[in-house]
Amino acid sequence: MGSSLRRFSYDKKASSLRGLILGLVALLGVDAIVIAGLALIVPGPWKMVVVGGGLALSGWGYLLLTGVLRTHHTLDEGSLRLAYGRFRLVVPLGTIAGARHQTSDAPGDGATRVGRLSGPTLEPVYRPEDDALYILPDRHRLVAVDLSQTLRCRIPKQGPVEFTRIVLSLDEPESFLAALEGLGVPVEAAAGSGGRRRRLAGAPRSQAPVQALDALAGAPAALEVHRLVKRYGDDAAVRGLSLVLRSGEVLAFLGSNGAGKTTTLRMIAGLLRPTSGRVRVLGRDVWDRGREVRRLLGYVPDVPFLHEWLTAREFLWLVAGLYGLPRTAARQQAEALLERLSMESYADQLIRTFSLGMKRKTALAAALMHHPKVLLLDEVTNGLDPRAAREVRDLVAQLAREGTAVLLATHHLDVAEGLAHRIAIIDGGSLCAMGSMDELRQSGQGPDTSLEEIFLALTTARGGAGTGPRAEEVPSR
Ligand SMILES: Nc1ncnc2c1ncn2[C@@H]1O[C@H](COP(=O)(O)OP(=O)(O)OP(=O)(O)O)[C@@H](O)[C@H]1O
Secondary structure, eight states, rough: OOOOOOEEEOOOHOOOOOHHHHHHHHHHHHHHHHHHHHHHHHHHHHHHHHHHHHHHHHHHHHHHHHHOEEEEEEEEESEEEEETTOOOEEGGGGEEEEEEEEEOOOTGGGGGGOOOOOOOOOSEEEETTTTTTOSSSSSSSEEEEEEEEEEEEEETTTTTEEEEEEEOOOOHHHHHHHHHTTTTTTOOOOOTHHHHHHHHHTOSSSSOOOGGGGGGSSSEEEEEEEEEEEEEEEEEEEEEEEEETTTOOOOEEEEOOTTSSHHHHHHHTTTTSSSSEEEEEEEETTTHHHHHHHHHEEESSEEEEEOSBBBBBHOOOHHHHHOOHHHHHHHHHHHHHHTTTOOGGGTSSBBGGGOOOHHHHHHHHHHHHHHOOOEEEEEEETOOHHHHHHHHHHHHHHHHHHEEEEEEEOOOOHHHHOSSEEEEEEEEEEEEEEEEEHHHHHTTTTOOOOOOHHHHHHHHHTTTTSSOOOGGGSSSO
16 A cells, blocks of 8 residues: 555444444344255255355345445545445546535535435435435435546446535545545535635635745646647747746746737647657646547637627537536536626627626636646736736636636736745747746846846847856746
């Protein structure tokens, strides 16, 4: 067992022991009658076979019954492995959008309400009403795990099922949630708080800062870009660009017009094949495992691609359908985003009547419908009025605090400085600087230098006098 492996159990023997003994007595009683009956009617030499077979059957039944009562789940850096009796399910960590604690099954507890399930279940149960798989040896000490994509498995009685939430009962839900959080999964500690929708809709609207950079040191690498190159004929739009972005980190991506920002973002999003180099999202190669990666990525292009003859609300539903989100969850997320981005007043208007700012907000909402773990934003605040720009900045900061990695291409230096943990400056397709504001200042002209001065010095230097530091001279993580 690796050191990073954590095991979580459900071990409530007291309540199940009675059922176990009663079940065993009933089983043995039926067995005894059947074996005795068969022994009377079968000829002599077969009697031993019948008795032996009957006993073996009893033993098997007993093991089955006790097996059902065993439940243990293990968590490591890559997956959550669920075991409930003979049932097994591996949930890749990358598919977990968030988790929350629930101490009761009282009606009104929203997404994790289990009041209509008739008591503990001896095998996993799928409930279509809330699109959840329940693994409940008990109805207390519950944890709800929200998934960013639909998972499938086969369960006894119900056969193949698809779900986007798993509800577990555990001996120590607190330590399970703490372990998940330690692996970068957003965790909502409050009991019965109604899930992501309420979290998004009711979030504070002040511009709270993102998490400190130091606090992200142990976070998993959400995005790894390695020596990315894009050539068009003899010209290279991107020349060997490498960077790593951690979960919860915001990296501002700056560069002059034509520097290669959009080309880089399109390659990361899997929309443009690189000439060479690799991109990995939460450990998955963008080209080898494109389907999985698309469910983890949200991309807002510089020119939003929208269906002009749909309303904003309809467009969000359409996008949810493309990601295979369950209807109820999709509608809840659409409403939460429409509210969070103050779009309610025009949510039912045709997109073709929208201003550029309204279109950008619609594109952002669409990119967030499937709870991406990595968000690529290309000029997302362009064309937004100050209030809308503030809303978008606050939302990005909130998503980062919840563990989303954000790569933000922008020309707005104030947005970069106010929001990002680190800033990457690209010029002529090459990274010429990357680091926190302090690191960029240290490598440049002094502690009082503005980002604008740093940007102008670096980008001018590449085309002219050559006084700016090269990438390898600038501190980067
Ligand atoms: N399809 C293409 N064919 C040839 N050259 C291209 C193509 N697409 C982009 N380029 C070139 O690649 C370079 C980088 O373009 P890109 O759009 O990535 O820049 P950018 O940094 O996003 O610019 P801006 O800030 O103006 O949006 C530019 O020189 C552009 O002309």
